[in-house]
Amino acid sequence: xxxxxxxxxxxxxxxxxxxxxxxxxxxxxxxxxxxxxxxxxxxxxxxxxxxxxxxxxxxxxxxxxxxxxxxxxxxxxxxxxxxxxxxxxxxxxxxxxxxxxxxxxxxxxxxxxxxxxxxxxxxxxxxxxxxxxxxxxxxxxxxxxxxxxxxxxxxxxxxxxxxxxxxxxxxxxxxxxxxxxxxxxxxxxxxxxxxxxxxxxxxxxxxxxxxxxxxxxxxxxxxxxxxxxxxxxxxxxxxxxxxxxxxxxxxxxxxxxxxxxxxxxxxxxxxxxxxxxxxxxxxxxxxxxxxxxxxxxxxxxxxxxxxxxxxxxxxxxxxxxxxxxxxxxxxxxxxxxxxxxxxxxxxxxxxxxxxxxxxxxxxxxxxxxxxxxxxxxxxxxxxxxxxxxxxxxxxxxxxxxxxxxxxxxxxxxxxxxxxxxxxxxxxxxxxxxxxxxxxxxxxxxxxxxxxxxxxxxxxxxxxxxxxxxxxxxxxxxxxxxxxxxxxxxxxxxxxxxxxxxxxxxxxxxxxxxxxxxxxxxxxxxxxxxxxxxxxxxxxxxxxxxxxxxxxxxxxxxxxxxxxxxxxxxxxxxxxxxx
Amino acid sequence: xxxxxxxxxxxxxxxxxxxxxxxxxxxxxxxxxxxxxxxxxxxxxxxxxxxxxxxxxxxxxxxxxxxxxxxxxxxxxxxxxxxxxxxxxxxxxxxxxxxxxxxxxxxxxxxxxxxxxxxxxxxxxxxxxxxxxxxxxxxxxxxxxxxxxxxxxxxxxxxxxxxxxxxxxxxxxxxxxxxxxxxxxxxxxxxxxxxxxxxxxxxxxxxxxxxxxxxxxxxxxxxxxxxxxxxxxxxxxxxxxxxxxxxxxxxxxxxxxxxxxxxxxxxxxxxxxxxx
Numbered sequence: 001x002x003x004x005x006x007x008x009x010x011x012x013x014x015x016x017x018x019x020x021x022x023x024x025x026x027x028x029x030x031x032x033x034x035x036x037x038x039x040x041x042x043x044x045x046x047x048x049x050x051x052x053x054x055x056x057x058x059x060x061x062x063x064x065x066x067x068x069x070x071x072x073x074x075x076x077x078x079x080x081x082x083x084x085x086x087x088x089x090x091x092x093x094x095x096x097x098x099x100x101x102x103x104x105x106x107x108x109x110x111x112x113x114x115x116x117x118x119x120x121x122x123x124x125x126x127x128x129x130x131x132x133x134x135x136x137x138x139x140x141x142x143x144x145x146x147x148x149x150x151x152x153x154x155x156x157x158x159x160x161x162x163x164x165x166x167x168x169x170x171x172x173x174x175x176x177x178x179x180x181x182x183x184x185x186x187x188x189x190x191x192x193x194x195x196x197x198x199x200x201x202x203x204x205x206x207x208x209x210x211x212x213x214x215x216x217x218x219x220x221x222x223x224x225x226x227x228x229x230x231x232x233x234x235x236x237x238x239x240x241x242x243x244x245x246x247x248x249x250x251x252x253x254x255x256x257x258x259x260x261x262x263x264x265x266x267x268x269x270x271x272x273x274x275x276x277x278x279x280x281x282x283x284x285x286x287x288x289x290x291x292x293x294x295x296x297x298x299x300x301x302x303x304x305x306x307x308x309x310x311x312x313x314x315x316x317x318x319x320x321x322x323x324x325x326x327x328x329x330x331x332x333x334x335x336x337x338x339x340x341x342x343x344x345x346x347x348x349x350x351x352x353x354x355x356x357x358x359x360x361x362x363x364x365x366x367x368x369x370x371x372x373x374x375x376x377x378x379x380x381x382x383x384x385x386x387x388x389x390x391x392x393x394x395x396x397x398x399x400x401x402x403x404x405x406x407x408x409x410x411x412x413x414x415x416x417x418x419x420x421x422x423x424x425x426x427x428x429x430x431x432x433x434x435x436x437x438x439x440x441x442x443x444x445x446x447x448x449x450x451x452x453x454x455x456x457x458x459x460x461x462x463x464x465x466x467x468x469x470x471x472x473x474x475x476x477x478x479x480x481x482x483x484x485x486x487x488x489x490x491x492x493x494x495x496x497x498x499x500x501x502x503x504x505x506x507x508x509x510x511x512x513x514x515x516x517x518x519x520x521x522x523x524x525x526x527x528x529x530x531x532x533x534x535x536x537x538x539x540x541x542x543x544x545x546x547x548x549x550x551x552x553x554x555x556x557x558x559x560x561x562x563x564x565x566x567x568x569x570x571x572x573x574x575x576x577x578x
Numbered sequence: 579x580x581x582x583x584x585x586x587x588x589x590x591x592x593x594x595x596x597x598x599x600x601x602x603x604x605x606x607x608x609x610x611x612x613x614x615x616x617x618x619x620x621x622x623x624x625x626x627x628x629x630x631x632x633x634x635x636x637x638x639x640x641x642x643x644x645x646x647x648x649x650x651x652x653x654x655x656x657x658x659x660x661x662x663x664x665x666x667x668x669x670x671x672x673x674x675x676x677x678x679x680x681x682x683x684x685x686x687x688x689x690x691x692x693x694x695x696x697x698x699x700x701x702x703x704x705x706x707x708x709x710x711x712x713x714x715x716x717x718x719x720x721x722x723x724x725x726x727x728x729x730x731x732x733x734x735x736x737x738x739x740x741x742x743x744x745x746x747x748x749x750x751x752x753x754x755x756x757x758x759x760x761x762x763x764x765x766x767x768x769x770x771x772x773x774x775x776x777x778x779x780x781x782x783x784x785x786x787x788x789x790x791x792x793x794x795x796x797x798x799x800x801x802x803x804x805x806x807x808x809x810x811x812x813x814x815x816x817x818x819x820x821x822x823x824x825x826x827x828x829x830x831x832x833x834x835x836x837x838x839x840x841x842x843x844x845x846x847x848x849x850x851x852x853x854x
Contacts (some may be wrong), residue, residue: 207597220599437778
């Protein structure tokens with residue numbers, strides 16, 4: 001009898017287990033990017049640059065498991081060594097992230113590595129961007145509480161990832177803790193459930209704690225930042241605004257100045273079928289917020305300043321991509337999309353999409369606080385150990401960092417032909433954006449045509465022709481004037497680019513392309529950057545093999561950038577998900 | 579709902595109060611500049627000196643500012659900071675002017691540096707790397723100088739002007755039991771070499787290059803001092819001779835000697851002596 005009962009219990013357990021396993025879901029993804037580097041002295045890649053690292057490999061695998069209200073996941077990363085242009089501190093292998101979470105709809109608790117953001121991220125955003133080698137996840141705890149429909153309260157607490165550095169309590173980088181509340185009125189009030197009027201409000205507070213070990217400055221050990229936001233909408237109109245304030249936060253990034261931080265982003269938009277318009281304005285003043293006051297560049301950013309610029313995907317406009325300036329920006333963007341209806345004279349048989357976009361970023365106005373006889377400071381934030389400067393909130397600084405005016409036309413010419421054409425006028429303050437003192441501003445005009453032709457229902461071919469006219473060129477700049485400043489001329493001058501891509505169904509593609517910096521003022525820099533790629537896509541697996549040259553440039557995602565050095569060789573990228 | 583709003587408001591208020599340190603003037607600490615143990619130590623107390631390596635380049639436009647910062651830090655800590663400017667990297671040559679060295683290249687590659695200016699503070703590895711950007715030097719030096727000395731060093735330098743023979747005797751005494759293998763490296767540094775430098779204002783042909791690393795007397799990574807663990811008060815005496823390169827100005831040359839952990843490369847103590 002006992003044996004029978006034991007067997008029954010085992011069967012019941014196993015059945016329960018199977019039932020659970022049947023309901024469980026496992027998903028994940030893997031990616032490996034590898035590159036073989038070769039010496040290519042024509043584009044300045046010598047044995048010395050390569051330093052014996054002929055291969056660079058970045059890879060990750062992540063697996064998520066969910067069962068009912070429970071989810072858990074891990075992410076393993078390997079950089080052996082990191083590919084050229086990625087921070088060398090990434091070198092190594094290991095379990096980069098892990099988490100476990102329980103969510104029953106009312107309450108959610110997550111332990112481990114947390115990715116989240118409050119509002120636009122002005123005072124808190126943790127995220128991972130593979131193409132940048134960026135990961136500022138927070139290892140700790142998050143609780144989300146939804147007491148009633150439309151109300152969400154969040155609290156987070158932890159320490160940020162910094163490459164492979166330990167999370168031990170003795171580690172000097174700071175702790176981050178934050179709370180956030182959001183109230184969606186349309187969900188809370190039945191009368192507003194289907195209303196044309198939409199409203200939600202939110203507020204956050206984030207504080208970092210870091211022990212002050214600095215012998216020179218009185219560094220605040222607790223730095224707090226506040227944020228408030230309102231989203232309103234009526235019919236086709238939407239208005240959102242968010243304001244953030246940060247108390248004194250002297251750091252290596254702002255030259256140890258004690259000025260407060262502020263950020264404002266407002267957006268007004270309208271959309272209907274065939275027409276959309278959005279106007280955005282932004283002001284940022286001293287809003288670098290890091291969990292280590294000694295951090296530089298993008299190290300340990302707690303927050304994120306969203307860019308309000310057009311994102312170019314073609315290769316020549318992407319040479320000069322704007323990088324957000326957390327120390328100060330006055331920015332605006334206006335974008336209008338209009339589709340000329342089909343079967344009209346202007347719209348043609350299939351209709352024509354037109355996008356007009358203008359964005360500009362200036363510095364904020366700064367009135368430096370100087371002692372008698374003191375000269376203007378060399379650092380944009382002012383003299384260290386002072387309040388730095390005062391800044392009238394609505395005044396626009398004289399220095400322009402960037403503008404981008406562009407118009408894009410997309411039109412299907414016939415059943416077989418489709419055309420995309422764009423003209424771009426760019427202003428790019430290289431000295432500020434790329435931190436190249438003495439570099440002249442780039443004033444460029446760029447045009448491209450992207451033409452695709454469907455050969456059969458399974459085969460298509462695409463042609464891309466691009467040209468960039470630079471204000472600095474071999475015709476107006478003597479090469480002798482560049483001596484000693486070679487760095488700032490690496491990608492200057494006119495460029496031409498062409499690409500042809502042949503696709504078979506959604507499975508195979510082959511492309512050949514070349515970028516030619518024929519107008520560079522330095523004769524040695526007038527190089528071709530040719531590439532050839534073969535790609536194979538099967539369900540969720542994608543394999544791309546590329547050979548050729550990579551020109552020096554910047555990869556930017558959301559205004560956060562990393563420099564990509566020139567390279568030559570063969571690269572292989574494999575991605576898959578399940 | 580009212581209760582909830584009250585709880586939220588109180589939570590915000592509490593965090594706001596406890597988690598904000600508003601700093602009033604003065605923002606700088608008083609008496610800063612002396613450094614951690616610049617004063618007050620007993621005469622026989624061994625002071626830890628700090629090696630600040632500035633990896634620089636003559637075509638690196640941002641390097642002069644970093645070099646100036648290194649000098650200011652050295653000045654502030656009353657020369658308890660030893661500055662060594664190592665010319666290395668892609669931007670370190672301006673043909674025919676060249677201050678690069680094989681040892682400098684070896685260090686640059688070992689530390690996986692990619693751009694100038696960059697530095698090391700006692701070659702200490704922090705967060706998986708040796709690199710310290712110049713804005714972080716001050717902070718890192720302030721921390722390093724407060725550490726307790728574990729090695730006491732002294733050096734005798736004799737130099738013969740006639741035949742340019744240089745003899746260096748270095749004594750290194752360990753102050754505690756130490757488990758690892760340690761090495762002694764003796765470098766020759768030449769101060770104030772005049773030559774080309776690219777600056778934000780343009781090229782300067784008569785720029786004064788300070789604290790330039792020239793060579794070592796015993797290899798890029800020096801000579802290992804021990805195999806077994808070191809006992810407290812254990813002393814190692816080493817002697818090196820060399821003929822000073824004709825290109826070096828002997829009046830401006832110094833010996834920089836340091837004891838480092840041979841495995842981690844962290845410098846435990848450093849001394850600097852003028853050869854004349």
